[in-house]
Amino acid sequence: MAKAIRVPRKKGEEMRRKLSSSGILDEEYFPSHDEKYVYLPVKKSVPRYKLVEVEARKRELRKGFKEMLAEIVGESAEGVFSSYDIVGDIAVLEIPDNLRAKENEIADALLRTNGNIKVVLRKESGMEGEYRVRRFAFLAGEKRTETTYVEHGVRMRLDLAKVYFSPRLSHERGRIAEKVKPGETVLVMFAGVGPFALVIARKQRDAKVYGIELNPDAVKYFEENVKLNGMDGRVEAILGDVRKIIPERFAGVADRVLMPLPKSAEDFLDAALLAAKKGGIIHFYTFVNRKDGKGAAEKKVLEAGKRAGRKIQILESREVRPFSPSTVQIVVDFRADGGT
Ligand SMILES: C[S@@+](CC[C@H](N)C(=O)[O-])C[C@H]1O[C@@H](n2cnc3c(N)ncnc32)[C@H](O)[C@@H]1O
Structure with a gap:
């Protein structure tokens, strides 16, 4: 009453x-x-x-996620559990071991406080294997790992359990897309479901963009995403190994080459240099020890240039994002002179 x-x-x-x-x-x-x-x-x-x-029906007072989290955890939520990724309508949490007993409660709180989230997953592993795919556990909501994600005006279908995807590279994709000039031929090595290729094609209508990817599931989504964004004829998804496809189709063809495989991109610098035409630009992603800094990333590039007999001009090196307390991801943008 x-x-x-x-x-x-x-x-x-x-x-x-x-x-x-x-x-x-x-x-x-x-x-x-x-x-x-x-x-x-x-x-x-x-x-x-x-x-x-x-007689009056009681309202459930709407609280924010942080407020509910603080109640569940029983202390200030700050520092205990601070961030989660959202990919489309899926939230991906990293739950520290001491909070595992409360993970379902935490996931329910996230569902109830954020109407746009329909699925809550927990990361169960790091990125694994050649395809760089992660394992997940379901915590709450619908039982699925497929979603639609929108970035820079591009819609992308993807399945988090079958392909690599990170929303944290959104800023980097925008940065590269801004650099692409009309008429360029752009080659995205390690293309995944196509985020770099599609964002570039969206910002620069007068560019031809190719993406090479080894994981058949990722290529299936990449092709679907090309259609979804009306980019047939401007973006081509190619299934295969860059080591095989580049010599066959792309030797000396690309004005710009992207290498978004930071774990082992240095092993593919020779292939990227083969694809880049004289004066072509390469965006090389790599992990380095934080204490070694950008110099360590530039050294990898300069050594590869020497091996390939190409003159390298470093244009810019920058930190893309921290990866762990001791490791950072660096991108080196460089021009490869000489060559074919
Ligand atoms: C770190 S992911 C990046 C995916 C995408 N560029 C993105 O940002 O979402 C690296 C991708 O490279 C692919 N890959 C690994 N080795 C490859 C190779 N030799 N040739 C082509 N693709 C490869 C993996 O399957 C994976 O999808």
Whole structure:
């Protein structure tokens, strides 16, 4: 039961607003009504209105995720568990061991406080194998790992359990796409479901973009995404190993080559240099020890240039993102002169 005032129905909404702005409306309960009157729950009496007792449905007060998390964890949530990735309508959590017993409660709280999230997963491994795919555990919501993700105006279908995907590279994709000039031929090695290729094609309509990818599931999504974004004829998804495809189709062809495989891209610098035409630009991604810094990444590039007999001009090196406390991901943008 709640205390309420009885107001004729046609004045109900105006009164509800007045009571709400003056803090008198008891928002813990829903208003109710009969044919003639609205019953507005109140915290105290209102002049000229008689207080009546009514059956009223209690509202579940909407709380934010952080607030609920603090209640579940029993201490300030700050520092215990701070971030999660959202890919489409899927949230991906990293749960520290000491919170594993509460992971389902945490996942439910995330579902309830964020209407756009339909699935909550926990990372169960790092990126594994040649295809760089992660394992996940279901925590809450619908049982699926497939979703649609939108970035820089590009829609992408993907399955997190079958392909590599990271929303954390969004800024980097935008940065590269801004550099592509009209008429360029761009080759994306290690293309995945196509995020770099599609974002480039979206920003630069007058570029021809090719993406080579080894994982058949990723290529299936890549092809679907080319269609989904109306990029047939401008973006081509190619299934295969860059080591085989580049000599066959791309020797001396590319104005720009992207190498987004930081774990082992240095092993493929020879293939990238083969694809880059004289004066072509290469974006090389790699992991280095934080203490060694950008110099370590540039050294890999300069050595590969020497091996290939190409003159290398480093244009820019920068940190893409921290990977672990001791490791950072670096991108080196460089021009490869000489060659064919
Ligand atoms: C780190 S992921 C990057 C995917 C994509 N560029 C993105 O940002 O989402 C690296 C990708 O390279 C692919 N790959 C690994 N070795 C390859 C090779 N030799 N030739 C072609 N693709 C390869 C993997 O299957 C994986 O999808």
